[in-house]
Amino acid sequence: MIRRKTHFRFLLVTYAFASANFLYAAGPSLSKRCQALNEWMATNSEVSSDPDIIAPASVPLFEHYPYLIRHIPYLDIAKLPTPVKPLNSLGRELGHRNLYIKNDSTTGHLFGGNKIRKLCFLLGQAVYHKADYILTVGGAGSNHSTATIVLSSWSNVNIPCISFLSPQLPTAYTCRNLIISQQYGGELHPCTSSADRAQALLHKAAELQSRSKKVVYIPSGGSNALGSLGYVNAALELKKQIGAGEMPKPDYIFVAAGSNGTAAGLSLGLALAGLDTQVIPVITVPMTSEEFTADARQLIEEMCKLLQLSSIPENIIYPRYTTEYFGGEYARIPNITADALSLMHRTEGFKLDGTYAGKALNAFIDYAQAAAHKDKVLLFWNTFYTDKPRTSFGASDISKLPEEFHHYFTDPLQPGDLGL
Numbered sequence: 001m002i003r004r005k006t007h008f009r010f011l012l013v014t015y016a017f018a019s020a021n022f023l024y025a026a027g028p029s030l031s032k033r034c035q036a037l038n039e040w041m042a043t044n045s046e047v048s049s050d051p052d053i054i055a056p057a058s059v060p061l062f063e064h065y066p067y068l069i070r071h072i073p074y075l076d077i078a079k080l081p082t083p084v085k086p087l088n089s090l091g092r093e094l095g096h097r098n099l100y101i102k103n104d105s106t107t108g109h110l111f112g113g114n115k116i117r118k119l120c121f122l123l124g125q126a127v128y129h130k131a132d133y134i135l136t137v138g139g140a141g142s143n144h145s146t147a148t149i150v151l152s153s154w155s156n157v158n159i160p161c162i163s164f165l166s167p168q169l170p171t172a173y174t175c176r177n178l179i180i181s182q183q184y185g186g187e188l189h190p191c192t193s194s195a196d197r198a199q200a201l202l203h204k205a206a207e208l209q210s211r212s213k214k215v216v217y218i219p220s221g222g223s224n225a226l227g228s229l230g231y232v233n234a235a236l237e238l239k240k241q242i243g244a245g246e247m248p249k250p251d252y253i254f255v256a257a258g259s260n261g262t263a264a265g266l267s268l269g270l271a272l273a274g275l276d277t278q279v280i281p282v283i284t285v286p287m288t289s290e291e292f293t294a295d296a297r298q299l300i301e302e303m304c305k306l307l308q309l310s311s312i313p314e315n316i317i318y319p320r321y322t323t324e325y326f327g328g329e330y331a332r333i334p335n336i337t338a339d340a341l342s343l344m345h346r347t348e349g350f351k352l353d354g355t356y357a358g359k360a361l362n363a364f365i366d367y368a369q370a371a372a373h374k375d376k377v378l379l380f381w382n383t384f385y386t387d388k389p390r391t392s393f394g395a396s397d398i399s400k401l402p403e404e405f406h407h408y409f410t411d412p413l414q415p416g417d418l419g420l
C-alpha cells in the first residue's frame with residue numbers, strides 16, 4: 001500500500017506539469033499563471049485514503065500489463081470497445097477500397113466522444129483521492145468539460161464539478177453541451193479568456209482549500225499522462241479488433257488534436273501493440289506542429305513512467321502533425337471542412353462537428369484521394385459525440401445558465417455547421 005501511495009503522489013506531480021502546456025492562449029503572463037497553477041497542484045495533492053476502486057480485468061491495458069491493476073485506478077464508466085466499420089459508400093465516392101471508421105461517439109452511457117476514455121482514469125484518480133471537488137477548464141462548448149460534469153455526477157463518482165469556460169465561436173454542439181452541463185449540475189463560470197479562466201480557477205481552489213476541501217484539477221482536454229492512457233488502452237483495443245478480423249491493420253490513423261492526449265496516447269499504444277501504424281493528428285488550435293511534437297514526446301515519456309516501462313518503446317512512430325486544416329481560429333469551420341462534413345453525412349450518415357472531427361476528416365479524405373495511398377488502409381478515428389440532448393430544452397433551461405452564455409443560443413451558426 002505504501003508503494004501505491006508514493007506512486008500516486010508522483011503521479012499527481014507529473015500530471016500537474018503535463019497540464020501546463022494546453023491552456024490555449026500563449027504568452028508570458030499566462031505561462032506564469034500556469035506555473036502558479038502547477039505549483040499549487042504540486043503542493044496540494046496529498047493522498048488521504050486507501051483506494052476503493054476495481055479495475056476490470058478485461059480492459060486491454062490491464063490484460064497487457066496485469067501488474068498495473070494494483071497501481072492505476074480505473075473507473076468502468078465507458079462502453080467499450082467502440083465499433084470499427086468499413087466506409088464503403090464514402091470509399092466508392094473517393095475511389096478507395098480500404099477506408100474504415102473507429103467510432104468513439106459511442107464511448108459513454110450518458111455522454112460520448114473521446115473524453116470518456118480519459119475520464120475512466122482521471123475520475124478513478126479523483127475517487128481514489130476522495131476529492132470533494134473537481135475543477136476543470138475549457139472553451140464554452142468544451143466536450144471535455146461537459147463529459148467531466150456528466151460523469152462526475154454519476155452515483156459511482158458523485159463529486160461536484162466546477163468548470164471555468166472561455167469564449168469561442170458558436171457551434172451547435174456548444175448549445176447542447178451548455179444545456180447538458182447545466183442539467184447535470186455543473187457549476188459553470190464564464191471567463192473572458194483562457195488566462196482569465198486559469199486565474200479564476202486558482203482563486204476558487206484557494207477558497208475551497210481555505211475551507212479544508214480536497215480539490216482535484218483535471219487539465220484542459222483531460223490530457224495529462226494519466227488521462228492519455230485512455231488512448232493507449234484504445235490502441236490495444238484496436239489491436240484486438242484487428243486480431244478478430246474486424247479490419248486489417250491500418251497504415252494511417254487520422255484524428256483531431258486539441259490538447260494532444262488522444263494522438264500521443266494512440267501513438268504509444270500502437271507501439272505497445274506492435275502495430276507499425278502512422279498517426280496523422282490534425283491540429284485544431286493555434287499552435288505549431290513543432291509544439292505538438294515536443295508535447296507528444298513529453299507526454300509519451302510520462303506515460304511510459306506511469307506504465308513502469310524502463311524506456312520508450314524502440315518501435316514508436318511519433319505522430320505526424322498537420323496544421324493544414326486549422327482554419328485560422330479555434331472552432332472555425334473553413335469551406336473545405338464544410339464540404340468534408342457534408343460528404344460524410346451524405347454518403348455514410350454521420351453528422352460530425354467542424355471543430356475537431358471534420359478537420360481530421362479533411363486529412364483522411366485528402367489521403368484517400370491521393371494516388372500514393374490507394375493501396376493503403378486508412379482509419380478515420382471519430383472523436384465527436386454526435387447525439388442530441390436526451391431531453392428537449394427551452395428558454396427556462398437557457399435562463400438558468402450564466403447570462404454570458406445566452407448568446408450562443410441566438411448567434412447564427414457557421415454555414416458549414418450541420419447541427420446535431
Ligand SMILES: Cc1ncc(COP(=O)(O)O)c(C=O)c1O
Binds near residue numbers: 142258259262383385
Ligand atoms: C470532439 C473532440 N475531438 C478531438 C479532440 C482532441 O482531443 P485531444 O484533446 O486529446 O487532442 C477534442 C478535445 O480537445 C474533442 O472534443
